[in-house]
Amino acid sequence: MTIGSGRTPIILLVEDEAALREAVERHLVGQGFTVVTAATISQARAATWEHQPDLMLLDVLLPDGSGYELCAELRAATTAPIIYLTALGQDRSVVRGLEAGGDDYISKPFSLEVLTARINAQLRRIGAPRAARIDLPPLHLDFVSGRVSLEGRQIKLSKIELQLLGYFAAHAGIGATQEELLSSVWGDNSGVPTNTVRQHVSSLRRKLGLDAASPFELVHTPDKRYVFQQVRFPTTGQRAEP
Ligand code: CA
Secondary structure, three states: OOHHHOOOOEEEEEOOOHHHHHHHHHHHHHOOOEEEEEOOHHHHHHHHHHHOOOEEEEEOEEOOEEHHHHHHHHHOOOOOOEEEEEOOOOOOOHHHHHHOOOOEEEEOOOOHHHHHHHHHHHHHHHOOOOOOEEEEOOEEEEOOOOOEEEOOEEEOOOHHHHHHHHHHHHOOOOOEEHHHHHHHHHOOOOOOOOOHHHHHHHHHHHHHOOOOOOOEEEEEOOOOEEEEEEOOOOOOOOOOOO
């Protein structure tokens, strides 16, 4: 992804089976995507209008209807790629789903790596930003492997810290309010304690070793924005403009 794209792709995951939904969500968040979830057609409809997802993962059998019907309905409103999550034995009916405007399907059980590859293929096709990596030399973030390095030193971050740093890096010099971070990084912020952002920011500062000699700073401005920015640039190589 390019730094200038400004945000990570939003994926709407519609799946009524909670364990599967949570596993897929965790995985995709770890890959650098912003994930919005829905368990029913009516939730999916509302989430589509509210979040304008870049791509949708759509279960076929939902408590209040069929994913195929939802797809046909959403096609009138969005061109975002739609990948069906089909159960074993539904492969034949998927023709109907593709006719309804779906772009691809993946049969359960599926490997999360294959799912990511399919998602990236669809995003590449439409030219959407993909959160594969961000390079602000000497800081490098790889959302696929989860590796972060700063001045050649590997930094071990939790998934949410990686997401947070990814958001900061993509908004270097611009920053974000606590509310923006909660909605962009944590997604559903309803149950998140108010000091969560502050705690994660201080953990990031510590792990990245952001002291006076560091090439980056992460500050809390008087107008209550958290701003991450580069203050020293490598003497060799390209200067990375945000
Ligand atoms: Ca289902």
